[in-house]
Amino acid sequence: xxxxxxSYLLTLDDRKRHEHTTIQGKVVKFVVQYETYLEGTWQPVMxxxxxxxxxxxxxxxxxxxxEKIPLLTADLAEALTVADRDIxxxxxxxxxxxxxxxRL
Numbered sequence: 277x278x279x280x281x282x283s284y285l286l287t288l289d290d291r292k293r294h295e296h297t298t299i300q301g302k303v304v305k306f307v308v309q310y311e312t313y314l315e316g317t318w319q320p321v322m323x324x325x326x327x328x329x330x331x332x333x334x335x336x337x338x339x340x341x342x343e344k345i346p347l348l349t350a351d352l353a354e355a356l357t358v359a360d361r362d363i364x365x366x367x368x369x370x371x372x373x374x375x376x377x378x379r380l
Contacts, residue, residue: 314378326355
């Protein structure tokens with residue numbers, strides 16, 4: 277079993293966390309999460325993971341509720357690639373929606 281884990285700053289107030297586990301080169305679980313720093317704490321905004329036994333996306337709302345959206349792939353390596361790419365390309369849009377939701 278091999279675990280790869282890293283996080284890095286997108287800006288001083290935004291970061292991406294990534295963790296995946298492989299067995300014999302095959303992805304068996306993962307978490308990729310975008311977080312933003314607001315009011316003195318890191319707030320999760322968008323998370324992809326394999327918790328609950330299936331790959332899915334969790335859209336975290338400012339009130340703490342979570343919208344769970346299944347990924348339509350059984351291949352975890354593909355789901356991990358989609359997750360990484362989506363957060364890299366769309367984190368600014370996710371942040372804007374999250375911050376807007378906090379103001380309502």
